[in-house]
Amino acid sequence: MDDLTGEPGAGGPQPAGPQPAGPQPGGPQPGGPQPGGPQPGGSGPSGSRPSGSRPSGSRPSGSRPSGSRPSASGAGAPGTEREVRLRVRQEAMPATLLAGERATLRVTVTNTGPAEAADVTVTDTLDPALTPDLAALPDGCDRAGRAVTCGGPGTTLLPGQNLTYDLPITVDPSLRDGVEVVARAEATAGPEAAEVALLAAPVRSFADVELVLAAPPAVHAGDVIGYLLTVTNHGPARAADVTVRSRNRDPGATVTDRPAAECPGSGRTVACDLGDLAPGEVRTLALAIAPGPTVPFENCATVRTAGRDRDRADNRSCASTTVEPAPAPAELPAPPPARPERPNHPEPLAEASYDEPPRQVDEPFAPAAAKGGHVVMEEEPGPAGEEVSAGLPMTGVSLWMLVLGVPVLLAIGLMVRFLDRQGRAGRAR
Incomplete structure (x- = not known):
């Protein structure tokens, strides 16, 4: 056998002389079909793939390559070819997936x-960061672990016909920005054909962190101002490495209290490290600042994340507080006026009215009847302090009347005795 003088595939002239059997480099040989070359009615050399075929090396072990011609008697005769060729494609919508958002794998x-494909089955094995929506899967699709299988027995594709499945998924919100997720789709038609397509889709991670700073509208001089900082991640993805920074501009102000765990350090600047915040997570921080002489006193704070932030307009918040003069000491109420002292003697009893016995006003005074030359008094009042005769009505008589009545009675008695003595003296003469 003579050596070949041209490179394989070259279109140059061939050397003279007999050529070895089989296809020769440089194109078809004259004289009709050569042994080992393409047959009439065939589809090309074994292993050739149409556009969009599976990458090299991705064929499952033991599966028949798409486009391979099964061996059969009469192979190469016109009209006897019955091979099945499948092509599978996979795409993400949108092409760049967003962490925490829904998407679709088509x-x-x-x-x-040229032949009918029977029992076509499509199996898509998803990345662990992709979760299929079971309630929205197309008809004829089921999930088994990380794989979603569609079609199966009874699913037939005619030559040139295609079948499309839209698989709804949700991207893991904790994915970092810039990572890629992979999905592997495989299509089979019984034991005759298999095709695999790999998808590597990039992921973008967006969060929306918001900061709200709240403070009282006014305080008195000498008081501290209490601040409440609220940080919220509105998602849809996880916010990575969230930090809060607050710095008051008044050199006379002093930070009197801060969260030691999240905001270590000292001085007028407060820097807090909150780490990662999941979508919907809320964190609160409490600060206390003794204001300086500036009136009103304003303080501002900002929040930042190491990832992408959809809305930076809500990353800064300020609060203004009016510092009012300290209130004057409250005056004690005047004591009530002292009550006048009362004399330490019993108060007179209220006089009660009573019916006095009728008296004869014009009746002349007549001494009592004399017995044995002596004037005998029917009743003679005893000394003061003795009990008054029972003949005197006592009901309703006040104490003052008793006190005044005793001396009057004594005076009357003395007058009667005096007159009695005068009368005796006149009769003796």
């Missing part, structure tokens, strides 16, 4: 061969 399988 899998399309096409029968590119």
